Structure formats: structure tokens, C-alpha cells
Amino acid sequence: MAGALPDGDPVPLDGSLPHAAAAAAGRNGFAVYVHVPFCASRCGYCDFNTYTASELGGGASRDEYADTVLRELRLAQNTINPEKVDTVFIGGGTPTLLGADDLGRILEGIDKTWGLAADAEITTEANPESVTPEYLRTLHRHGFTRISLGMQSASPTVLRILDRKHTAGRAPEAAREAREAGFEHVNLDLIYGTPGETADDFAASLQTVIEAGADHVSAYALIVEDGTRMAVRMRRGELPYPSDDVAADRYLAAEAALTAAGFDWYEVSNWAKGADARCRHNLLYWTGADWWGLGPGAHSHVGGVRWWNVKHPTAYAKRLADGHSPGHAREILTDDDRRVEDIMLRVRLRDGIPLAGLDAAGAKQALADGLLEPAAYAEGQLALTLRGRLLADAVIRDVV
The missing domain is CATH 3.20.20.70 (Aldolase class I)
Structure with a gap:
């Protein structure tokens, strides 16, 4: 578990x-x-x-x-x-x-x-x-x-x-x-x-x-x-x-x-x-949409607020039977939290993410290492090569 x-x-x-x-x-x-x-x-x-x-x-x-x-x-x-x-x-x-x-x-x-x-x-x-x-x-x-x-x-x-x-x-x-x-x-x-x-x-x-x-x-x-x-x-x-x-x-x-x-x-x-x-x-x-997670342990995100429900099905059912939210805890994301998470997720997508707002030196090094598509880079977009996909986590660390 x-x-x-x-x-x-x-x-x-x-x-x-x-x-x-x-x-x-x-x-x-x-x-x-x-x-x-x-x-x-x-x-x-x-x-x-x-x-x-x-x-x-x-x-x-x-x-x-x-x-x-x-x-x-x-x-x-x-x-x-x-x-x-x-x-x-x-x-x-x-x-x-x-x-x-x-x-x-x-x-x-x-x-x-x-x-x-x-x-x-x-x-x-x-x-x-x-x-x-x-x-x-x-x-x-x-x-x-x-x-x-x-x-x-x-x-x-x-x-x-x-x-x-x-x-x-x-x-x-x-x-x-x-x-x-x-x-x-x-x-x-x-x-x-x-x-x-x-x-x-x-x-x-x-x-x-x-x-x-x-x-x-x-x-x-x-x-x-x-x-x-x-x-x-x-x-x-x-x-x-x-x-x-x-x-x-x-x-x-x-x-x-x-x-x-x-x-x-x-x-x-x-x-x-x-x-x-x-x-x-x-x-x-x-891509940063909102979602509501129903069920024990489910996570939700709405408008920059993230929360997670109590984990065990019995505790979850009891909270709701008592008329209370099953939420265990929550956090309000800062603008920087949301920016970093957006980068971490979008870098993994084929369409990539605009270079603006990324660490320029890190992106340039990733390009030199063959991890980024040169044509996309020339147009101001970060998109992974096949080798970049194998090392996606490293690319994310470099550009955040």
C-alpha cells in the first residue's frame, strides 16, 4: 500500500x-x-x-x-x-x-x-x-x-x-x-x-x-x-x-x-x-487544467489549490457519512510552484514548451548535447529528440 x-x-x-x-x-x-x-x-x-x-x-x-x-x-x-x-x-x-x-x-x-x-x-x-x-x-x-x-x-x-x-x-x-x-x-x-x-x-x-x-x-x-x-x-x-x-x-x-x-x-x-x-x-x-479527484487518497487541483483525501476507504466513508469533506490536507501553490510544475509536465510532451522563461544556459547545453530538436529550438520552442526523451528528467533539471 x-x-x-x-x-x-x-x-x-x-x-x-x-x-x-x-x-x-x-x-x-x-x-x-x-x-x-x-x-x-x-x-x-x-x-x-x-x-x-x-x-x-x-x-x-x-x-x-x-x-x-x-x-x-x-x-x-x-x-x-x-x-x-x-x-x-x-x-x-x-x-x-x-x-x-x-x-x-x-x-x-x-x-x-x-x-x-x-x-x-x-x-x-x-x-x-x-x-x-x-x-x-x-x-x-x-x-x-x-x-x-x-x-x-x-x-x-x-x-x-x-x-x-x-x-x-x-x-x-x-x-x-x-x-x-x-x-x-x-x-x-x-x-x-x-x-x-x-x-x-x-x-x-x-x-x-x-x-x-x-x-x-x-x-x-x-x-x-x-x-x-x-x-x-x-x-x-x-x-x-x-x-x-x-x-x-x-x-x-x-x-x-x-x-x-x-x-x-x-x-x-x-x-x-x-x-x-x-x-x-x-x-x-x-497542460494545467483543473480536476476533482473523488475517492480515498485521490488528489485534486482547482485554481492553484491542491488537496488530497484521507487514504483509507473506511475513514473516507466515515467523513462523508458525517457530512464532512474527506480532504486530509491541502496546499495553495505559489506562482513559482505552478511554473515549475508546468515545465516538468510540458517538457515531456511532443509539442514541448516555449524557451521563454526557461534557463537559457541549461537549454543551450541540452541542445549541444543532442537532447533538443534544433528546428524547434530555432523557432523558440523546446522539444525533445529521441535521446532527449531517454534523458527527459535531466533536461527538466537543466532548464528549470
């Missing part, structure tokens, strides 16, 4: 925001994130705020969870009034452990509260083994337009090391079922650099993704977080630690295979088949 939440300023019991922040809600776009904290089992690498049935005991109920989220939504309605909701993303955990009709009720509640845009993007995450064709059809009837499936790998060996429960063939099968159910967009998630993964394993994973008909791929290097079962195994010497060189090789392999198959990168770890297949929800995060 994730570590302790950060401290911050107290959140008012009614969840109210400073007037200027509330008035600005949705000015640059507005998204809703819904966190579903339930999992059937815990993957060895996972440190998300999620809970299996044995970890929760009798403290929280899946059956009542949608109603609890709707209580937070009613409180949110009294706090801000954005013009519309551009995107909704339900993540976890495994959202599809809830009934499809429960996810539909949450979506309906969001629509009744703030109003969904006519072209709103509606996404849910899912584990491949947690959905069926009928479940997917029901989700689509409720208005879901996009699904993100946690494939991670096509190798049975790698899936076993990651403690994933689905078979190697289930993820592409689920992707095809989602297409048949009417989903406009299907994403498959990959993790690369797992101990024991070979270059051939990853090549097979990429080929599986391409053949599955997904129009979006997210690929992330394995990060081993303290407190996870995988970290314990590595400290014991049961598994080797991930290699940065191997991760770089895997990334280059992903870029080559996906580009050849008609995908284009638009963020360092994300590829899409055409601009309309890009994840609009994540783009709102990356």
Missing part, C-alpha cells in the same frame, strides 16, 4: 475553496478522476492506495462504494461550478471489480452534478481478467468511450514475476472484446525492464499490442518502490534490480516497433494512432 499522505494546511469541513480558486474552476478545462481502491490481489510491484478483501477486513464495502462516491460528489457540487466536464477517468485499484451499473451510476452522478461535455472522453481502467463481453457492453451503454487495460507483458514468465493473475493471451482478447462492444478507444499498458524479461519477451509484447487493435499504448519502465513485495525480494537477492541500460534499450525498441505500426509518441511514455486517440484526460493534467 502507498505510504503516508503528505502534511499540509487543514481542509475546511465543508470542503470550501478560496473564492478566487472556486471562481476559476474549469477555466482551462475540467476533468474528474474517480479512485476505486479495491483489488482482487496485490501485485508485487504495486504501491498504489489499493486494498484486497483481506486487507480491508469488514471496514469497507464494494457494494456501498458508488453511494459513498456520490456523497462526495454532492459536497463537490456545493464547492465549484465548472462550465462542463471534459473528461472522466476511473482508476484504481481495479475499477471493474465494481458492477458495471455502479460505474454507470457514478458517471450519471457526475453528469447530473456538473454536466458532461457532448464529446466528453470517459475512461475506465480494467484488469484483463476482470471484464467480460457483457460487462463491456454494459459499460458502453452507460457512456464509456475508452478503456485502459493493464496488460503489462505478453510473457507468462514476466507476468508471474509481476504477480499478475491474467494469462498472456487475455489482454489482447479483452482489447478485441472492447472494440466489439463499441469502445472508440482502447489502451494497453506495458511495463518493461522486469527482472527476467528478455529482449524477445518485450518484442513479443509489442507485437501482441499491435495485433490486438489498440489505438493507444502506454509503456513505463519498472520502478521498484520501497515497501512492496518486489523490493523485499530484491533486497533478499531473489531478484536482480532493474537496469537503466536495459530500460533504455526497451524504450528504443518500443519507439521503433510502435512507429513502424503507425503509432506516434505524444508524451514520453505514450503513443497513439492519430491525434484523436490521445488520452485527453492525461493531456488536461499535463
Whole structure:
């Protein structure tokens, strides 16, 4: 499970925001994130705020969870009034452990509260083994337009090391079922650099993704977080630690295979088949929009105020049952905080960020090191080369 939440300023019991922040809600776009904290089992690498049935005991109920989220939504309605909701993303955990009709009720509640845009993007995450064709059809009837499936790998060996429960063939099968159910967009998630993964394993994973008909791929290097079962195994010497060189090789392999198959990168770890297949929800995060995070441990940002909910589902439900905000703490970002965060996120995008306001010496050095596109630089824009994408964090440090 994730570590302790950060401290911050107290959140008012009614969840109210400073007037200027509330008035600005949705000015640059507005998204809703819904966190579903339930999992059937815990993957060895996972440190998300999620809970299996044995970890929760009798403290929280899946059956009542949608109603609890709707209580937070009613409180949110009294706090801000954005013009519309551009995107909704339900993540976890495994959202599809809830009934499809429960996810539909949450979506309906969001629509009744703030109003969904006519072209709103509606996404849910899912584990491949947690959905069926009928479940997917029901989700689509409720208005879901996009699904993100946690494939991670096509190798049975790698899936076993990651403690994933689905078979190697289930993820592409689920992707095809989602297409048949009417989903406009299907994403498959990959993790690369797992101990024991070979270059051939990853090549097979990429080929599986391409053949599955997904129009979006997210690929992330394995990060081993303290407190996870995988970290314990590595400290014991049961598994080797991930290699940065191997991760770089895997990334280059992903870029080559996906580009050849008609995908284009638009963020360092994300590829899409055409601009309309890009994840609009994540783009709102990356370009400074506002969002409300519903659920235990969920983070929100509105008008320069960021807050985060209490972590445990039982504490979250109790706060709302008492008529109080589930907010644990918040912070009001300074102009400099927002500038730095904007740079950190936008540098990773294909479109990059204007050079104005960046550290000129750092940008010039990054250009000399082959990390920036010369043509974009000449036009006053910072955009990463392929090598720059491999060293994006270093570029960010140089230009902030």
C-alpha cells in the first residue's frame, strides 16, 4: 500500500475553496478522476492506495462504494461550478471489480452534478481478467468511450514475476472484446525492464499490442518502490534490480516497433494512432487544467489549490457519512510552484514548451548535447529528440 499522505494546511469541513480558486474552476478545462481502491490481489510491484478483501477486513464495502462516491460528489457540487466536464477517468485499484451499473451510476452522478461535455472522453481502467463481453457492453451503454487495460507483458514468465493473475493471451482478447462492444478507444499498458524479461519477451509484447487493435499504448519502465513485495525480494537477492541500460534499450525498441505500426509518441511514455486517440484526460493534467479527484487518497487541483483525501476507504466513508469533506490536507501553490510544475509536465510532451522563461544556459547545453530538436529550438520552442526523451528528467533539471 502507498505510504503516508503528505502534511499540509487543514481542509475546511465543508470542503470550501478560496473564492478566487472556486471562481476559476474549469477555466482551462475540467476533468474528474474517480479512485476505486479495491483489488482482487496485490501485485508485487504495486504501491498504489489499493486494498484486497483481506486487507480491508469488514471496514469497507464494494457494494456501498458508488453511494459513498456520490456523497462526495454532492459536497463537490456545493464547492465549484465548472462550465462542463471534459473528461472522466476511473482508476484504481481495479475499477471493474465494481458492477458495471455502479460505474454507470457514478458517471450519471457526475453528469447530473456538473454536466458532461457532448464529446466528453470517459475512461475506465480494467484488469484483463476482470471484464467480460457483457460487462463491456454494459459499460458502453452507460457512456464509456475508452478503456485502459493493464496488460503489462505478453510473457507468462514476466507476468508471474509481476504477480499478475491474467494469462498472456487475455489482454489482447479483452482489447478485441472492447472494440466489439463499441469502445472508440482502447489502451494497453506495458511495463518493461522486469527482472527476467528478455529482449524477445518485450518484442513479443509489442507485437501482441499491435495485433490486438489498440489505438493507444502506454509503456513505463519498472520502478521498484520501497515497501512492496518486489523490493523485499530484491533486497533478499531473489531478484536482480532493474537496469537503466536495459530500460533504455526497451524504450528504443518500443519507439521503433510502435512507429513502424503507425503509432506516434505524444508524451514520453505514450503513443497513439492519430491525434484523436490521445488520452485527453492525461493531456488536461499535463497542460494545467483543473480536476476533482473523488475517492480515498485521490488528489485534486482547482485554481492553484491542491488537496488530497484521507487514504483509507473506511475513514473516507466515515467523513462523508458525517457530512464532512474527506480532504486530509491541502496546499495553495505559489506562482513559482505552478511554473515549475508546468515545465516538468510540458517538457515531456511532443509539442514541448516555449524557451521563454526557461534557463537559457541549461537549454543551450541540452541542445549541444543532442537532447533538443534544433528546428524547434530555432523557432523558440523546446522539444525533445529521441535521446532527449531517454534523458527527459535531466533536461527538466537543466532548464528549470
